[in-house]
Amino acid sequence: MGHTVQVKGGELWADDTGTDGLAGEAAAGLPLVLLHAGVGDSRMWDPVLPGLTARHRVIRYDARGFGRSPKPTVSYTQADDLRSVLDHFELDRVVLVGSSMGGRTVVDLALNDPARVAALGLLVPGVNGYDGLESAEVMEEIGQLATAGDMDGLVALALRLWGGAGPHPDTEAEALVRAAIPAWFTTYGHEVPGAPAFDRLGELDLPCALLLGEKDQPEVIRCNEEMAARIPGCRLVRHPDCDHFPTLRAPEDVARLLTELGERAAAV
Secondary structure (H helix, E strand, O other), rough: OOEEEEEEEEEEEEEEEEOOOHHHHHHOOEEEEEOOOOOOOOOHHHHOOHHOOOOEEEEOOOOOOOOOOOOOOHHHOOHHHHHHHHHOOOOOOOOEEEOHHHHHHHHHHHHHOOHHHHEEEOOOOOOOOOOOOOHHHHHHHHHHHHHOOOOHHHHHHHHHHHHHOOOOOOHHHHHHHHHHHHHHHHOOOOEEEOOHHHHHHHHHOOOEEEEEEEEOHHHHHHHHHHHHOOOOOOEEEEEEOOOOOOHOOOOHHHHHHHHHHHHHHHHH
16 A cells, blocks of 8 residues: 655655465565666565565555655755655564665665664665765766667666666566656755664674676675674575676576565564
């Protein structure tokens, strides 16, 4: 069911599957809160939901400027918006799952508000404070294409960088990217980056699983390997058929990984 979540100076669209139809133990279990990547919006979770909702309450939302959430007009942080989502649904403790940009956000919240986070699911995640994920050449090319108003060029660049495992034509990933690209620019100047977190990953003390796509960008693979090595007890899953769109490439595997993580969190 769709919800409007009030955040500082704006609002977010969110979806809550609720607990109707869940057995007693599942209904009383820890909710999963899903945060999308910057190359998509909350629709990226559609292929995964059938594998989750039979056993979990699942909440997902569109970050500001993405999907059904209005573009920002004031400064904000992604972690504060996530807190507002948790407060809106009166969630004291959850399993947080973030893909790419969303991974960066859930790590920030887990480090700074650990009591609210029972476990972390990280899919091809980013992290604040890690150098080398964004090359100057790529950023320059994005700027040139944007200045020229070349949306098709921007989509092609994104799929070349992050969609190496996709079919041809890669219609699902292309639709997500095309819808997400305007947010790259409407959020610029409004989103306040989080504090460096990479050097603090050793502080995390909770069940964690990190899925790495072996067909992702080499820079992302290296970052993910180093993140998993720094997070105590992190389960690293190397998926041979995934790029930066794991929920499209291997939805059943992603759903299984997150279900297992939820079980680990409930047992702690």
